[in-house]
Amino acid sequence: NINHNEQISFKKLKKKNYWKGIQKNLLAYRYSTLITSILFIFGIYTIINNNLTRRISKRVFSILSKNMKIIIKFLSITIPTPVSFLILLFLNIIIQLISNFKFKFSSNIYLNDVSKLNETEIHCLFYPRTINDIEYLISKAKSQGRTISVRGQGHTMGGQTLPLRKSHQTNYVCDLKYMNHVEYDEYTKDVFVEAGATWTHVIHKLNLYGRSPVVMQSYCTFSVAGTISVNAHGITSDDAMVESVISIEYIDMNGRKGECSRESDRELFSLIIGGYGLFGIITRLRLKTVSNVKTSLEYIRLQVNFILNIIYL
Incomplete structure (x- = not known):
């Protein structure tokens, strides 16, 4: 009985893993799945509206009034398969092959x-x-x-x-360059930034709400997580970038997700900032923002003699 029950449990687990595998493949190859679904719908539409199909249907009904030999002979006629179904079958085969194929990377x-x-x-x-x-x-x-x-x-x-x-x-x-989503919280006036987002992404997002980063970089093409990982200084003030960081979401070496801040896991928070990614992979940051203020530069051109007179006075 124990072996029988174990066998049943194994079959259930295998079936469950099979459906999980299908779901994983659908998510991993969502574009192929979308194309496949469109082709499937197109195939159904082709069958319903195909003139050939209509003619065959009429012929079937006319043959039904005759003998069975004619019906059998007619059923043996090869009906052309819609091209969309052939493409559908081909894509499904490709998806299955890709999901089970082991890639071998070469060091080039x-x-x-x-x-x-x-x-x-x-x-x-x-x-x-x-x-x-x-x-x-x-x-x-x-x-x-x-x-x-x-x-x-x-x-x-x-x-x-x-x-x-x-x-x-x-x-x-x-x-991480493609993990670049930026989300602004209008209630707290904080901004949530994925690791690969650049300061250009952040500035453009905050500008829609009349806000700005607390500390700006000399270039906007740096990634936000990269700036925090080296604990870079700012150019618009004497503050370091860490001054604007509220919390950090990360994944550690064991693949576990976590979050740290000055109040929660302060030591790890200080290690990740300026840690060059050695203490965890930053996935998202919560940053403070300030009101967006337009700045301008004004200069006064003075004559040399005027300056010398002031000095000697």
Whole structure:
């Protein structure tokens, strides 16, 4: 009985995993699924409105009044299959093949930073779009004994976002540039920024609400998480960027999600800021904002003699 029950449980688990696998494939290949659905609907529409189908239907009804031999002979006639159904079948086969195919990456990918002095060969480059993608990457790296380097916009000058050149064979690079969603909370007047968003993204979003970052950078093309990871200084004030950080959402080396701030897990909060990604991968930040004020520069041109007179006085 125990073996029988275990066998039943295994079958149920296998069936459950099968449906989970289908759901995962549908999400992973959502564009193919969308195209497949459109083609399926088009195929149904083709069948309903096909003149050939109408003629065949009329012929079937006329043959029904005759003998069975004619009916059998007619049923043996090959009816052309709509092209859309052939495409549908082909796409489904491709999706199944892709989901079960094991990719073998060759170490022929080279990355550099903005200095163009640190070209490094890496094993594989990932562009996560969601937190789940990062969790998957960490799990994959752990299972294969590989390390992960994190980069936003690659604006380091000394190769800090690149792996050690001697370890390129075992290194993954996680490029967060496509995780760039920015959300503004009108109630708290705080802004929530994904790690790969640049300050350009943040400024454009806040400008819609008459707000601005507390501290600005010299260039708007830096990623927000990259700025925090090096604890950069500001250009519009004497404050460091950390002054505007309320909380940090991250994923640790074990793939666990977490959040830290000055009030919660203060030590980790201080380590992640300026930690170059060594203490966790930043996924989202909550930042303070200030009123957006237009600034202008005005200068007065003075004659040299006038200045000398003032000095001697």
